[in-house]
Amino acid sequence: MRYMEENNKQAGLDPEAKTEKLEAMPADQGQADATEKLSATEIPADKPKVAKMETAERRIEKSLAKQGVEHGEGDVHDALIPLYERYEFTGAAPTQEAFAEACRNQSVGQHVKDMPKDPFRPTGKRNALIAAGCVVAAAVIIAGGAFAYSQLTKPAEPSHTTPSTATVQQKEDGKVSVKVNCDGWNADTSTPIVVSVYSGDVKDTLTSTDENTVAPDPLFTKDVEAGVETDLDDIKDNGTYTIAVTGSPILDDGTIFDLPEPQVVDFDTAKGASVEITLIAKAADQVTEADIAAAQAAAVASGADAEKVSAKASNATNKAASAQGGTVASGTANAATKSNANKTGTTIPSGNNNQQGSNTGSSTGNTTQTHQHNWVPQTTTAHHDAVYKTETSYIHHDAVYETRTVSVCVTCGAENPSLQHSKNHALNGQSDQVREVEKKVLVKNAYDEPVTKQVLVSAAYDETVTTGYKCSDCGATKSN
Template sequence: MKDEKDMNGIPEESPKKDAGAKVRPKDEAAKAIRRELHEKMGADDAICEACGMDGALDELYEAYEKDGTVPTREAMADLIRTKDGSMAQAILFMKRDPFTVRGNRKLLVAGAVLIGIVAVIGIAVGLSQPVAKEPAPSTPVASESKEEKKSEVAVHVKADDIDGEVAVPGGIAITIKGDASSDGDGAVFELAGEEVLCGEFAEGEYELAVTSAPILMDGSTYKVPDEPVGFEVAGDGEAVTVEVELEKIPVDGMSKEQLEAVAAQMEASGFGEAAKTLRDKAEGAESKPGSESQIEVAPPRPQGGQGDATEKPSGGNTSPNNGGSKPSGGNSGGGSNGGNSKPNHTHTWVHHDAVYQTVHHDAVYNNVWHEPVYETVVVCLDCGAINPGYEHMEQHMLNGQSGATTVENRLVQEGYNEQVLVSAAWDEQVMVSPAYDSCSCGATK
């Protein structure tokens, strides 16, 4: 159940000092966060300071001292997201909460004292009883506090192309069903494939909610289900598989708001070129205000009203608690997609000229065949003269020769191929990219 809000939009049931939470000192929380950022991101003190970590801690602890609002990883991530999205993601997915002290140390101490008292009483009673000569061997009795067997819980995701390469993982939150007293501290797991291993869970009824949709490399994503999926762990040690079905939203089917929300997440995860492509598509896409809430591309967070998983899994890739309230003065955003809020920005345009490339075109020729040329001639059979006259033939007869002729077809010119020019060689200037203006935020025009 979501926290009721007063007129100023501040949760009225936010975790307070008297709610049983043990808040660690600010310096200890800072050390835990710096250690996490150093191990996961390779960030030194200078990088941590640049992302606004110290200022965010000051703001969270001031709110805690003022009205008892317990600091959370979600609130911390929201405060620094505009400066460094990658750092915000790392803090959000810390395995251990850096702000609160977990465990039942006092309970364990009290239990140990109680056990000691019982043991002393037992020894005293035993000494006061007569010793049996041949004590019968003790018969095993079923333990009243039978050891509970935990079960491995896995989530099977049914979604088109979910087995491909995921650019930005989604989130799955598991909480105990119907626990109205919880403060929203559920177990969150990374959703980046068909199978999500969630570790071991104790006996009980749970609810599983997909809190944020994974984003594929091409920018397509999935619609977040409106209702959580309930499942039960029997406590018999048998593995439990929970099925979740996601409806794919291709890039071509996204609204302007959805494209911009996905682009922001892609950019925060280091995919700048893909984010630019999505923003370009958003300029021509249909606007549907509020449609971005269907995909919940903000960093994973448990949905309200699902309770707190008081029995956390003993193993698995648990992600951080995102269900706590935010300080009233923090940059936490609002609505289901509050993680994507950005400060006002004025574009500073830089012009880029069009780029051309010279392409050479060779001359084009056509092959033309010319047939051979023949002519008909008269040949003198006595001397071979061509086209002889009457006097020539009469002289041969006076000389006692035949004076006869014959007709022949003789080759005047052989056939040949001719290369006829169709078009001369030329160079063409081809545009590789048009002129455009760009801004440092990634926008273009």
Template sequence: MVVAEIPKVTDDMVSGDAVEKEEGKPFVLFGREFSRKQVCVAGAGILCAALLIGGGAYAISHASWTGDSNVPAVSQSKDDEKQDMVLTLEVKADGWDADTSTPVIAHIEDADGEVDFYTAIAANKQVTVKVGKSGTYTVTLIPPVNADGSTYKAASSKVKAGKDDKKTNGTVITLEKVDADKVTKDDLTAIAKDVAAAVKKGDSTLTGDRGAALAKKFEDNIKKNPNADADAVEKETGKAEETAKEDKSDAKTPETSDNKKNDSGSKSDSGNNGSGNKSDSKPSGSNNSNSGSSSKKDDTPAHVHKYDIYHPAVTHTETVHHPAVTHTETVHHPAVTHTEERSICNGCGADITGNERAHAYNALMAGNKACGAYHTVYNTVTDSAAWEETVTTTDSAAWDETVTVTDSPAYYTCSCGATK
């Protein structure tokens, strides 16, 4: 081992000259000479390396201790937990009309029975139904009834709740149409009963004046079907109207709002309730209550009806046949005759036409001078007798007329659904 000799410090080393002399002297390490500058650079490098190695070791040991080596620097937002979840769906119904058809009534249920309510929605457009929490819900549809009495087969689907981000493509449920002449009396009565049951657990689209108007719309459209049992339908829809007017419901967490895609700047439109009204209501449950809570009326001011939504009359055309207008007359047909020329003997009066000479000769030979001459007569002969004929005379020919028949008269509604 080579040991470097440490210089001895003397009094003259304190002076400037001594310092300069010392700075010029090299260091001897491992048998080699190094300048002061080389020693400083080497020392700094060794110090940096030590810090890097120590810092890395600390980071590794800290990560293994906390167990959060993959945790991001920014903590996750809790907005997802607080945001109400919705069902986004679209009911497709061929032939459904927003002004004349009834709405679709959707029954929303979760698996544990904490969410259970009915809501009225428009067909052929995407809507959202607020359910409060995530999960998969059963959506059962009460089919709408059109103005001509036709309807659809009931349908049901599982729908998963998600965020109301206005961009989600909803679950599409397609209803199969049933023409009016193929709908049975029992089918129509069953729809009326389902409506009465829906109102009992309906949200604000099925309660109050709006619910009563909706029940009346179902009654009117069902009764337009010739197969309907009018008395049975009136009984069930009458129950629904009375329940709706009580303005209370056993619905749990109902809330409906339409989702218009790519229209973030517009207000949310809750859709047509089937009687031409746009619903801007909130659910009968207030403040986005948790699942299982009953609906409650809010403290908003009393609603004043404003009948400013016009619904034109529903009409159709029919062809009416007008028969010809006629009368009868009696026509007289005279007899058909002709005239014949006859020769009559002056003596005996016999008709000797064509035998005049022979008759006269024979009479003279017998001494009968009276039969020696004759005269001519003209007789009328009837070929056919006179007769009467009854004939029909047409005063105006038959014709067809196209007429317009009113199925339901024009009317006005308030935004809440009340009808005038």
């Protein structure tokens, strides 16, 4: 195998030196002592079954990524090589403790040692090529045949999927928004990107693979376009919410995406949150039947055309089967994907997510008759107050006059002449005579008085508003 060839090329690792290396290795508990050189007749005829090296590596990398353990690119792979060489030559099965001792990165070694599930557990299918290669390799090393040893080849390594990511940032506009990045997604040719919003922190419930765990129904779901920040306007009440993409969109060529963990946000009217999700395409050799069925169920539950979704699911199955040698791993569904499947009638496979067993049928073959939603409008009553406008009019007030008696000087016509006035006339040789007359006198000027009043424009009324739709049969919901 390739990693044997590579190790042979290292200084001192010719066939004889490799035997010396194995002799120097500590033996795992319960296994044959690897410090003794084995003859051809001493190699165990029935070695314990273990997972393939690439399967164990994939399990460890997935666990490290989930827990955010930082490590170098070759830390896991390099530590696995001596464990699997010893297994091939002595029958000593790799163990978590042996990995911790062999790994140069102590954090990685400790993490693997503490993994609740043994990454070396068998998958139920033994690779015939590797088994045959192990027998030949052991015989070659014992016989010292370097030429035959160098001709061994390792099966192609599976590609590795970079995990999808999701982040939450606080913002001050009092809204919750979501943006889903998804390379290659097209509104016309891909299945919808469906975002589900749940009340409270239900992250652990949604991701649980316990058969007895039931996912809650979402408050609402919303189809979003890739790369577009979309406001989740239906989140109006203060509280905690869980936001998730529970089923991958499927591209026209059958590409399926890895899904990040749901995100929990706290919302109040003063502070909002921005959730950004980046979906990464999943390597075809890592896609499972459960992945495809979950993607199909999520799309159909959102109201997408079941026939078109089924065609894309078939493309995904064919693509995965081609990359996995004609079969597709069954995989395991979590509570959220099983909930969607129950609403659409899609059968979700059960079993270990890394199992490379024979395909029991494509995801489309595992579906019952597609459920047709009976969408019932969900309504509420909105009250509208009466509407008034202010109008201004004017009231005219006439001038006010009074009739008064006044004294008038006969000589000059002055009204109410003073004593000095009369003396002046006398000094000028004029007689000073005064007479009483009645005269109309202006008391108040005319004016216009403004008057405002409220005029009814529209009367108050109650309106029935549709807030969304709910299937009367399965309880699925969708927004307007």
